Amino acid sequence: MTTGINIHTGSAMPLNQANVDTDQIIPKQFLTAVTKSGYGKHLFHDWRYLDQHEQVPNPDFVLNKPQYQGASVLLTRENFGCGSSREHAPWSLDDYGFKVVIGTSFADIFYGNCINNQLLPVQLTSSQMDQLFDLVENDASAQITVNLEQQNVSVGELSFTFDIAEQHKTNLLKGLDAIGQTLELNDKITEFENNLPEWQKA
Amino acid sequence: MATTLYDKIWQAHLVDAQKTSETGEEGLMYIDRHLIHEVTSPQAFAGLDEKGRKVRCPERIFATMDHSISTRSLALDACGPTNKLQLQTLADNCKKHGIELFPVGHQKQGIVHVMGPELGLIQPGMTVVCGDSHTATHGAFGALAFGIGTSQVEHVFATQTLKQSKAKSMKVQVNGSLPIGITAKDIILAIIGKIGHAGATEHVIEYCGEAISALSMEERMTVCNMSIEAGAKAGLIAPDQTTFDYLEGREYAPKGQHWDQAVAYWNTLVSDAGASFDTIIELDAADITPQVTWGTNPGQVIGVNQPVPAPSDFSDPIDKDSANKALKYMDLAPGQKLSDLSVNNVFIGSCTNGRIEDMRAAAAIAKQGKVAAGVTAIVVPGSVSVKAQAEAEQLDKIFIDAGFEWRLPGCSMCLGMNDDILKQGDRCASTSNRNFEGRQGRGARTHLVSPAMAAAAALAGHFADVRDYQ
Ligand code: SF4
Numbered sequence: 317m318t319t320g321i322n323i324h325t326g327s328a329m330p331l332n333q334a335n336v337d338t339d340q341i342i343p344k345q346f347l348t349a350v351t352k353s354g355y356g357k358h359l360f361h362d363w364r365y366l367d368q369h370e371q372v373p374n375p376d377f378v379l380n381k382p383q384y385q386g387a388s389v390l391l392t393r394e395n396f397g398c399g400s401s402r403e404h405a406p407w408s409l410d411d412y413g414f415k416v417v418i419g420t421s422f423a424d425i426f427y428g429n430c431i432n433n434q435l436l437p438v439q440l441t442s443s444q445m446d447q448l449f450d451l452v453e454n455d456a457s458a459q460i461t462v463n464l465e466q467q468n469v470s471v472g473e474l475s476f477t478f479d480i481a482e483q484h485k486t487n488l489l490k491g492l493d494a495i496g497q498t499l500e501l502n503d504k505i506t507e508f509e510n511n512l513p514e515w516q517k518a
Numbered sequence: 519m520a521t522t523l524y525d526k527i528w529q530a531h532l533v534d535a536q537k538t539s540e541t542g543e544e545g546l547m548y549i550d551r552h553l554i555h556e557v558t559s560p561q562a563f564a565g566l567d568e569k570g571r572k573v574r575c576p577e578r579i580f581a582t583m584d585h586s587i588s589t590r591s592l593a594l595d596a597c598g599p600t601n602k603l604q605l606q607t608l609a610d611n612c613k614k615h616g617i618e619l620f621p622v623g624h625q626k627q628g629i630v631h632v633m634g635p636e637l638g639l640i641q642p643g644m645t646v647v648c649g650d651s652h653t654a655t656h657g658a659f660g661a662l663a664f665g666i667g668t669s670q671v672e673h674v675f676a677t678q679t680l681k682q683s684k685a686k687s688m689k690v691q692v693n694g695s696l697p698i699g700i701t702a703k704d705i706i707l708a709i710i711g712k713i714g715h716a717g718a719t720e721h722v723i724e725y726c727g728e729a730i731s732a733l734s735m736e737e738r739m740t741v742c743n744m745s746i747e748a749g750a751k752a753g754l755i756a757p758d759q760t761t762f763d764y765l766e767g768r769e770y771a772p773k774g775q776h777w778d779q780a781v782a783y784w785n786t787l788v789s790d791a792g793a794s795f796d797t798i799i800e801l802d803a804a805d806i807t808p809q810v811t812w813g814t815n816p817g818q819v820i821g822v823n824q825p826v827p828a829p830s831d832f833s834d835p836i837d838k839d840s841a842n843k844a845l846k847y848m849d850l851a852p853g854q855k856l857s858d859l860s861v862n863n864v865f866i867g868s869c870t871n872g873r874i875e876d877m878r879a880a881a882a883i884a885k886q887g888k889v890a891a892g893v894t895a896i897v898v899p900g901s902v903s904v905k906a907q908a909e910a911e912q913l914d915k916i917f918i919d920a921g922f923e924w925r926l927p928g929c930s931m932c933l934g935m936n937d938d939i940l941k942q943g944d945r946c947a948s949t950s951n952r953n954f955e956g957r958q959g960r961g962a963r964t965h966l967v968s969p970a971m972a973a974a975a976a977l978a979g980h981f982a983d984v985r986d987y988q
Binding site: 433515 | 544550558564575585586604649650666670673677681685720772779783836839840952960
């Protein structure tokens with residue numbers, strides 16, 4: 317399993333938009349693959365390319381702006397990752413090079429999928445997001461530091477704390493093998509199954 | 519203490535109550551039923567194999583092929599080599615791990631959320647998961663059903679459990695009875711319109727009230743299906759006689775004395791009087807009109823006779839901005855009448871509206887005319903069994919005579935992983951559940967409606983009020 321994340325510093329890309337759904341993050345035509353890698357080049361396909369063969373980049377889309385190349389932190393707005401449960405969404409964000417997504421709110425399934433892929437979702441208030449967008453839209457080189465242990469985001473003079481469930485924090489920090497952990501409770505699972513009424517047994 | 523239906527199912531499935539942290543209750547939840555399909559399972563099987571782990575309870579898992587299959591041919595390679603590889607991978611994995619699969623051509627094959635219930639695989643009080651967000655559909659049976667990611671699919675394979683945090687609870691009560699011509703699809707679109715596309719995030723919804731109790735099981739599935747479009751983790755409807763009548767005699771439902779024991783338990787699965795909910799929403803059924811989405815998320819919805827809104831109608835700056843973008847993408851002007859809007863595609867199908875009652879509702883309109891010139895209209899039954907039943911009732915003839923295409927079952931144009939895909943600029947009246955940008959094809963415009971409204975749009979060539987066809 318992966319080794320866990322704690323402190324990340326990098327420049328940010330401002331995707332100043334609410335309700336970005338997983339169909340936008342990675343459209344269906346790329347879901348026929350049977351592996352987890354190689355999705356980064358299709359990330360935000362519809363917005364990123366003017367043609368369906370990915371030959372002509374859309375110069376107006378933030379991912380194609382020269383000043384934001386190499387960004388590893390994605391800034392967004394409310395309800396990011398809504399819609400389809402496809403884990404291909406965090407796989408493509410990760411494959412592209414994002415390590416942290418900071419937004420006002422996240423859809424539930426997407427949030428869980430991020431945790432399971434060591435992609436750190438950080439939730440801030442909309443006025444805090446306004447400040448981050450302002451800063452990054454004016455200075456693309458600004459380095460944002462996210463400290464998971466201390467639950468803090470800082471850049472320049474700005475410093476914000478964020479909430480995260482203990483269980484998620486631990487998983488991210490330690491890079492735990494969730495299945496391995498649960499398998500340690502095997503006896504309890506068996507006991508639960510043995511106690512089921514006959515008609516509920518598989 | 520008075521508890522909710524959700525509390526009861528949660529409590530009954532705790533293998534290990536891990537702790538009650540400041541952020542709420544957490545625990546290891548036992549999973550009774552796991553449905554899988556070709557798109558979200560291959561990486562989970564690969565992960566399992568890499569670690570040399572086994573599927574713990576193959577008998578609790580059922581697989582189908584639905585997303586990336588053709589609706590014109592039963593050949594696995596009909597939609598190209600990558601689709602075929604994915605389908606073949608599912609077949610190989612199921613065989614290797616002893617999981618029952620209903621492949622293309624099988625009598626029990628269908629969209630995962632259509633075939634599961636019709637086989638009796640989904641029962642009240644169960645926990646049900648699938649690597650698919652519309653797993654919420656199965657909440658219609660009073661089962662706690664939710665979509666999961668592929669890592670969690672792998673976790674359920676290996677352990678038959680999932681780590682869960684307890685969600686908040688929301689009660690959505692629909693009072694009174696539905697006016698003529700108003701359907702379950704209109705109810706759920708009206709609810710999402712009211713609370714918004716993220717209005718139920720972090721919540722499990724329980725739908726109740728006279729208008730909900732009066733619904734058939736198929737209609738209840740339509741309502742619960744789109745819980746995710748309101749951001750909810752799951753949607754629930756308490757089981758009642760309608761539920762038991764639907765289940766009795768289905769292939770995988772309990773039989774004989776097990777049936778009696780099951781019903782006795784299922785009868786306890788209601789929210790107690792006085793149970794408290796974190797959020798309560800009420801609607802009057804009498805106020806609901808035929809709904810049509812105008813924007814690019816399901817919360818951007820209006821009654822068929824309402825004008826398209828203007829960005830200035832929204833006070834929240836984010837809603838304003840979303841409205842602006844949506845109007846542009848959908849090529850709509852504020853104040854425009856939906857009945858002036860030409861559609862050139864109609865899609866009737868999906869896990870929201872691909873059941874036999876949906877086919878009947880659409881056929882009842884279809885038989886009143888012919889598909890308008892310039893409109894391509896396809897009807898895709900949700901499963902082999904829906905298709906067979908519709909054909910036994912000669913609904914296929916009605917559709918074909920009216921100029922609709924009658925296809926093989928699958929997800930089809932709901933997401934277009936096969937060749938049922940719209941072109942740039944196409945405008946579609948669709949009975950599916952997502953009107954996101956590009957969902958049905960790059961640059962294509964989707965308007966979500968009920969099956970009857972979709973059929974009416976096909977005949978009229980533009981949106982029309984289905985109540986004029988009654
Ligand atoms: S019909 Fe559409 S929403 Fe339903 S499972 Fe298939 S792709 Fe998903």
